Amino acid sequence: MITGHVFIATSLDGFIARDDGDIEWLLRYDASGEDHGYDDFIEDIDAIIMGRGTFDAVRDMKPWFYTRPVLVLSAILAEQPVPSELAGKVRFTGKPPQQAMAMLEAEGCRRVYVDGGRIIQSFLREGLISDLVITRVPILLGSGRPLFGPLARDVHLTHVSTRPFPSGLVQSAYTVAK
Structure with missing residues (x-):
């Protein structure tokens, strides 16, 4: 059975990015050289699902950060080709969460890293998240894109x-209680 897993950082006031999607404040802490467990986490992951907002924030990072296949859930991007430099690394789909997970499961995936605020929120609503690792960064942004929503x-x-x-x-x- 396929399961969804979250590994994400937030500001102390619960934001994953500024209102404009900027995550520079977070990258400062990533550069500290500390091992926050990402490598151990990603070792057992078969694929990554993210939303368009997250994809837009990371698409131009060089070299490409992700070592697992990435599926971007976006009705808008599903109508466009994948940038040539990301061919074979990224796919776009307009499928909703349940169908995206079923597709990945049919492809042999068992553990999926779910990344991005709105995508995490939708996967939580659908009961598709098994556990969450949330790292709180000691910064107050005051506003931005929240990790959790209604x-x-x-x-x-x-x-x-x-x-x-x-x-x-x-x-x-945390594990999600069933």
């Missing part, structure tokens, strides 16, 4: 662990 029902989480880092980051892991 839900039709409560999503109960079970705390697994929390660990602080010398840079001030605090990382917590």
Whole structure:
């Protein structure tokens, strides 16, 4: 059975990017040289699903950051070709979350990294997230793109662990209670 997994950082006030999508504030902490566990996390991931906002934020990073196949969920991008420099690394689809996961499962994927605020929100609403690793960055942005949004029902989480880092980051892991 295929499962969705989140590994993401937020500002202390819960934003994953500024209103304009800028994530420079986050990259400053990524450059600290600390091991925040991403390499261990991604080792067991078969594919990555992200939304258009996340794709737009990372598409021009050189070299391409992701070592797993990326599926971008976007009705707008689904009508466009993948940039030639990302051919074979990225696909676009307009499929909704359940259908995208079913497609990846049919391709042999078992563990999928779900990235991007609106995509994470939609996958949570659909019950497609198994666990979340959320790293809080010691910065207040005041406004921006929130990690979480409105839900039709409560999503109960079970705390697994929390660990602080010398840079001030605090990382917590949760499983989604069934």
